[in-house]
Amino acid sequence: MKQPDVSWGAPRPERADAARNRQHLIATAREMLAELGPDRLTMDALAERSGLGKGTVFRRFGTRAGIFGALLDDGERAFQEQVLCGPPPLGPSAPPLDRLVAYGQARVRFLMEHQVIARAALDGRQPIPAGSQSPLSHTHIRMLLGQIDLGPADLDLLAIQLTAALDGPLLLYLSAATLTQSPQRFEQQLSDSWQDLVRRVCRP
Amino acid sequence: MKQPDVSWGAPRPERADAARNRQHLIATAREMLAELGPDRLTMDALAERSGLGKGTVFRRFGTRAGIFGALLDDGERAFQEQVLCGPPPLGPSAPPLDRLVAYGQARVRFLMEHQVIARAALDGRQPIPAGSQSPLSHTHIRMLLGQIDLGPADLDLLAIQLTAALDGPLLLYLSAATLTQSPQRFEQQLSDSWQDLVRRVCRP
Incomplete structure (x- = not known):
């Protein structure tokens, strides 16, 4: 059993x-x-x-893929702890916009660091669509959006859009058969463009 | 043969x-x-x-799923024609920001109108990750972003992010086993929130 x-x-x-x-x-x-x-x-x-x-x-x-799944779960648990009770700006007590920027950047870093594990855990299976992938991402982004003064906006859908905008490029990268650029450079680009996107969206 | x-x-x-x-x-x-x-x-x-x-x-x-695939392809071809040479603001000769708003709204309408076909063409298969789904969306959004004065920005990644933000909620909806809200209401919400997102991102 x-x-x-x-x-x-x-x-x-x-x-x-x-x-x-x-x-x-x-x-x-x-x-x-x-x-x-x-x-x-x-x-x-x-x-x-x-x-x-x-x-x-x-x-x-x-299964062998289960080992990688367990390593990923273990990493996710540690990542979640950092978000929920780690030092700012990822953890609490930083302004919500700073936390939003920090969250996406930490998520990018986490998945890039774990990319070998993530690929092996996928084990040839198609990743599921962006948005359903990261329940933590969606919940956390939605919570932070509620703390920012955005004027009239559908915060639930905006959180789904931003979660997809964060996951989409990463899933494309992780599911690509061959990599066309260096992981370090890609991580920096993604990190910068997340910051740019979020700052644009949240401008007063 | x-x-x-x-x-x-x-x-x-x-x-x-x-x-x-x-x-x-x-x-x-x-x-x-x-x-x-x-x-x-x-x-x-x-x-x-x-x-x-x-x-x-x-x-x-x-196969039977192939019939639905062909119906979807046929619809995609007609949709693409509207984008490339139909009347503005979806087609050419409207300002690029208006075209960007119109594109996402037309895409939402198209996929919601074709949702029965899209579900049947998927036929139990997982949709592929957002971003690789709509090559037309990515190419078109990238082209329009290049015509808008956005200041310093990584337009390639911004186009991937916006494509994912457009596809993400639709894929979530299409892959949901049960629908929790009316399609008309969801289409309107998606359409409004795409307009809101794009206007926020492209504010001068």
Whole structure:
């Protein structure tokens, strides 16, 4: 039977074990990714290096793409924490327009840093349409728009439009078979053009 | 062997025949769609009503989803003609900002009018990511942005962002399993919010 996901720091001994296993597997997978690259991060290799049984690795991740999905989820969780309670301007207590600019730029940086993982987690599947991709993006952008004095505007739709404008170029880039420019340059361009778009939209 | 697509008004007799067949099949499919709805537009029913052989219908469309794909292509061709040489403000000779507003609004109207066809042509497949969806949209928006005095801006990326902002909400709507609001109301909201977004972005 597939084990349910555990909560971090759950009190019962088996649950704490499972959480430790999970942390250990994620940390090992990150090391392997950094040292060996994505192609050599397989179920068997992860089991061997982590010193855990193949059954444990299989139950935890299901498939090889599941390892990358778990790494992405883990990264998403850390990213979300930065947004919700990290230092400004990404986290609270900066002016909302600064937070909006910082959010898009941090999102671009996060996905570009995780692009190898994101591609491997997609595993040949089509990404789902922009907008449904990032529930956090939409919710957060909508919340910040509500704090900016925009005059009359349909904030719900504007948040969907901006989420799509943020995700669209990234999804195009991540789903491209071949890359035509350097990731660093693309990240900078996207980051700058998000700032430009948001400042234009939010001008008083 | 699958016949190649014919050009409209091609001079050779067989080609003119094929073009007439195509026109006749598309017109018949449109009638059936209007009278009977999408579910009763099948390969067999289209062959019977058009008076053409099942083999001809099969060679032309391949699958039932292919009929809807052909209807959508045919509509896209007519839409493109309106953009390239129809009356202003959608067609040429209106100020570029007016054309940009009109383009998005016409695109929304077109896809909402064709939503039954677009859903049937998707046929359960995931739509591809926003931005790669509408090469015409991206090219046209990029061209119009170049005619507007926007000050310093990365026009290529801005065009990708605006294309995604136009497509994103529509793809979300078209891929939704159940519709939560009336199509007319949604079309009006999208149309208004596109105008609002573009005017904000292009303010001098």
